[in-house]
Amino acid sequence: MAQLSLYRPGSSPLHKLNPLTKLAVMACCLGAAFGFPNPYWVVGFYLLFTLSLAAWGGMLKPFLVQNAKLILPFFLSLFIIQGFFYGGATVLFPLGPFSYTLEGVEVAFGFTVRILQAIAGMTLFIFSTRPDHLMLALQKHGFPHQAMYLVVTTMQIIPQFQNKALAILEAQQARGLETQGNLIVRLKALFPMVVPMILGSLIDIDERAIALESRAFSKPGPKTSLIEIPDSETQKILRWCLVAAGLLLVVWRAL
Amino acid sequence: MTKTIAHLTDFSFSYAGSGTKAIQEINLAIKEGELIGVIGPSGAGKSTLGYALSGFIPHFFTGDLSGNQQLFGQETSQTPLSELAGRTGMVVQNPFNQISGARYTVREEVAFGLENLGTDRKLMDKRVNETLERFKLASLRDRSPYELSGGQQQRLALASILAMEPDLLILDEPTSQLDPAGAEEVFESVHTLTETSSTTVVLISHKLEWLAEVADRILVLVAGRIRGQGPPREILTQPDLEPWGIGSTQYTRAARLASSAADTSQPALPVTLDQAVGFFKPWI
């Protein structure tokens, strides 16, 4: 994978939405996750709204797989911990000094469903949005292009760091540096590994800065873009509505 | 009367924090459309000369400078970087470090410089497509720059700068880290460049055979000073190049040995294969 991202390419209507609109969808989903007072409403929202969007985005199967993967650790720990330790009147079954209660299960269910909805909202966004498109959209709305550059480049260059680290490891091993063994051995191996990484990176930064200058990076003034990120008045209004809905839901629960 | 693109008069420079002068008393005028080859041993100041000609000194590298520095007819130090942006560019040794990292596809990477210049989208689209065709990158347009081979990345770096149609291009050992196939790709691209545009090029390289074929004139830099300049065949066959650590092509060396062994007067020493075959034919 050339970039550090979970983006899944596609040409669905969801993909074609403006990244900021998708950000608003995510905000609404998060609002719903923690907003509705009754967790069953969250389930309803998940099934009706979130899953439909995933289907609309042509990614239902990977979406469900990702949700399942991420919710599983929460699910297990919550149902065990809350089930045994929440305390409550209705005992489902005893286990030694502990009692597994219905109230505990209900609390676990509530938490699980909300976390699931939150994960779902973020997954929808991440799967359907190319990070560089998001940055372009933000740039159009006035975010400084240097900051945007920093985010996108970091995502692209971090996987390359792994290659560099491996090359350094090999070079030092070839000079007799043992890297397997007890803690002392490993600690001693750290310095000859880290220093070339840092110094080498500094040289790379220098050369990259020259390359960027050659591409007029520091020229002040408005930037244009080759790719058109589609947007419309409808989407703008929709964004406001989605964010407002998310906020209202959270406020509702707080009351 | 061709325009002078860059002009250094009695120019000296030492990097900040360094006591020694990296280049000194440089007098050099570069005319529009020329391809100047720069040769010299390691540490001679070739890269520094490239920076001084293109405006990276003083705008990017700070230090002590003296003498006069002109670019596009104006004092380099007085011309703000924003005016120079897009008019000069530099390609360096390491292909990987020249990928901006800001774009996910080759096509967008080529457009990056134009985007920074605020170019109109329609014009940008046209330029990008033309550039991709010109440098044979069209089939790679949707690939990630990080998936390309070294030679392809170097071609991409070149294309990305040339899309901006700069007036001056510095190539600092562009083929050093490439395999022969990759180096060949870059050679071809530079040939294409010289044949299809009037961009002025300064080419710093150890590949003497290549310089002999492509340079209008060659500059010799040793320990920060210009020690000679002139037509390729004349400069590249000078015996001084050996003690200076610059060397000669194998053709020149073999011919020099043959010449000193023979008694009769010899024609000019060869630098390229064709010249060498012509030189040695009478001997066999």
Next chain:
Amino acid sequence: MDINIQDLTHAYNSQVTALKGVNLRIPRGDCLAIIGENGAGKTTLAKQINGLLKPSQGVVNIGEHTTAELSPAKIARFVGYAFQNPDQQLFASKVVDEVRFGPVNLGYSSQEVTTFTEQALAAVGLEDQTEKHPYDLHLADRKLLSLAAVLAMRTPIVIFDEPTTGQDALHIQKIGAIIQQLKAQGRTVITISHDLDFCAAYFERVVVLRRGEVIADGPAAEVLMQVDLLATAAVKPPQLVRLALGLGWDHFAGTPEDFMQALQNK
């Protein structure tokens, strides 16, 4: 110690097989250049010899040792490897400490370490830069420093990965002299190189790799003349070989002095 490579196959994953059934015997003291385009498997082969990579199939023996059974750090006792990019290994604050690192790791006595270090630095011409910080040296000298670091390990086998990239003529001469010295000491010297002129000047045997297979293995004077074969491996013959071919000769590889010799004999 002899290197014996039998039926070596290396696959990085289910799609990429870098080496296919390579058989290579490199007797002690041989001086060999491995050439071929990027991706042909040259570096993979070299890393199999120093144990950084282990065979997917087949075996690599160095003397009586099998590389699959030893860690790279242990194989470093027999095989020194000079990497292409010096900046991926320099970490000490002084030139002399950088060179000492190898022999110290190999467990040499303090007296031996000092001797080996001094001699290695003298061999590359950096003996009066011992207290300098490696990054105060120019890139070309940093490369010489990384070579000294390997020389100080006194291994019977030395591998040079692209030793002449980006080097000026003077440095190439120095590197050539080092190789002659190693040869005179009876060590096995192997290089991976795109610099055909360098290979022709200093190496007697040439192995050509293409897509993971050995397509030629023999004396430089024979292999480097086979223009069509080299073309399939995306390699052009050295300058003097091209000249020899242009003059109608059928057998040549070597230095300008060798060329003069051949010219006089014709």
